[in-house]
Amino acid sequence: MAEPQGNSSNQMNQAEKRRQLKLSFGSSGGGYGSGSSYQPFVEKFRMCQSIQSTGKLQVSPTLVYDFTSDDLQDLGEIGRGAFGTVNKMVHRTSNTVMAVKRIRSTVDEKEQKQLLMDLEVVMKSNECPCIVQFYGALFKEGDCWICMELMDTSLDKFYKFIYEKLNQRIPECILGKITVATVTALNYLKEKLAIIHRDVKPSNILLDKRGNIKLCDFGISGQLVDSIARTRDAGCRPYMAPERIDPHRARGYDVRSDVWSLGITLMEVATGHFPYPKWNSVFDQLNQVVQGDPPRLSPNDNGNHFTMEFVNFVNTCLIKEETQRPKYSKLLEHEFIVRSDQESVDVAHYVSNILDSMANNGATMFTMNQP
CATH class of the missing domain: 3.30.200.20 (Phosphorylase Kinase; domain 1)
Structure with a gap:
C-alpha cells in the first residue's frame, strides 16, 4: 500500500514531541515517584x-x-x-x-x-x-x-453517467425512493442521535445492486473534512443554505439548512445539472445564493416531465427564508414522500442495469468529499 504523502513531516513532529517530553520531564537530576506529576503526562x-x-x-x-x-x-x-x-x-x-x-x-x-x-x-x-x-x-x-459498509456507487457518479453517457433521465419513481431514503436517514440522525448532517449532496448518497440507498459522511468524517477546510482556501461550498453562508447572519442554523441542501441535490439529480451557474468566487456565491432568488424546479425542465407533487416538494425545500422552510416531520407528511414510500418500484433492477453499464464503460464508481 502506498504511504500517504506527508508522513515524514508527521514522523518528525512525533519525534519532536517525544524530545520535548524528555526535556520537560528531565533526563537527569533525579527520578519521579509514582505520586509525582510525571505519570499522568x-x-x-x-x-x-x-x-x-x-x-x-x-x-x-x-x-x-x-x-x-x-x-x-x-x-x-x-x-x-x-x-x-x-x-x-x-x-x-x-x-x-x-x-x-x-x-x-x-x-x-x-x-x-x-x-x-x-x-x-x-x-x-x-x-x-x-x-x-x-x-x-x-x-x-x-x-x-x-x-x-461497502456500497457500489455514489449518486453523483450514477446520475452523471445516466445523463452524459446514456443520454437518459432518472425516472421520477427512482427519484422518489432516493428522496424517501435520504429524508428518513436525516430524520433518524436528528431524532435519535441529535445529529445534523451538514453536508447533504449527491456524493454522500450511495447505492448498491440490491437496491439500497444510503446516506453517508456525517459525524467524524464531516468533522475531519471541516477541520481541513478551515486550514485551506476551500472556496465555495455549493450546497450550503443561504443562512449558512450569509456573513451578516449572527444566529446559528438547524436541520432546515440540510433541507435546503436536499432540495439542491434533488434538483441537480433530477435535471442532470447543478441549479446555479458556475461560481468564480465566493462573492459570486454570496450574490446569487444570499441575495438572489432561489432556484425553482418546473414541471418541464431540461427535457424532463415531473409531477406537480415532485416539483412542489423540491421547491418547498428551496424556500429561501429558513423559518418558512419545513423540518423533516413536515416533509415526511408531504404527498410526494407518502406516494413514493408506498409505491412499488424495483430499485435493484434499475440500479443493477445502470451499474453494469458503468462497469462496461469503465466508469469510476465513487468520488470523495470536495470543498
Whole structure:
C-alpha cells in the first residue's frame, strides 16, 4: 500500500514531541515517584500514541475487534477526492470486505480522541437501514482511516453517467425512493442521535445492486473534512443554505439548512445539472445564493416531465427564508414522500442495469468529499 504523502513531516513532529517530553520531564537530576506529576503526562502521551494506531472494529452487533491498519488487506482504490482516498479493503480476521476512507487529518491528539468518541455515537446509526454502516476508525500517521459498509456507487457518479453517457433521465419513481431514503436517514440522525448532517449532496448518497440507498459522511468524517477546510482556501461550498453562508447572519442554523441542501441535490439529480451557474468566487456565491432568488424546479425542465407533487416538494425545500422552510416531520407528511414510500418500484433492477453499464464503460464508481 502506498504511504500517504506527508508522513515524514508527521514522523518528525512525533519525534519532536517525544524530545520535548524528555526535556520537560528531565533526563537527569533525579527520578519521579509514582505520586509525582510525571505519570499522568506519560499516560496521556501513551494514550495519544495508541489512538493514532489502534481502534475498535464492530462488524456486527456481537463481533467487535481491536484492530490496526496491518489487519486490513488493501484490494485497491475505488475513489479519490480533495481530502483523500477510498480503498476497498478486507479485515483479515473477520473476512469483512469494507470501504476504507482515508482522510488527511489536521486535528491534534485531543481532537482525535474526541472524534473517536463521537464515532461511538455515529455507530449507533447502524440501526437505520438508510444510513451506511460504520465499522470503526483509527488515526495513522496523520490520516484518519474510517471503515464503513461497502456500497457500489455514489449518486453523483450514477446520475452523471445516466445523463452524459446514456443520454437518459432518472425516472421520477427512482427519484422518489432516493428522496424517501435520504429524508428518513436525516430524520433518524436528528431524532435519535441529535445529529445534523451538514453536508447533504449527491456524493454522500450511495447505492448498491440490491437496491439500497444510503446516506453517508456525517459525524467524524464531516468533522475531519471541516477541520481541513478551515486550514485551506476551500472556496465555495455549493450546497450550503443561504443562512449558512450569509456573513451578516449572527444566529446559528438547524436541520432546515440540510433541507435546503436536499432540495439542491434533488434538483441537480433530477435535471442532470447543478441549479446555479458556475461560481468564480465566493462573492459570486454570496450574490446569487444570499441575495438572489432561489432556484425553482418546473414541471418541464431540461427535457424532463415531473409531477406537480415532485416539483412542489423540491421547491418547498428551496424556500429561501429558513423559518418558512419545513423540518423533516413536515416533509415526511408531504404527498410526494407518502406516494413514493408506498409505491412499488424495483430499485435493484434499475440500479443493477445502470451499474453494469458503468462497469462496461469503465466508469469510476465513487468520488470523495470536495470543498
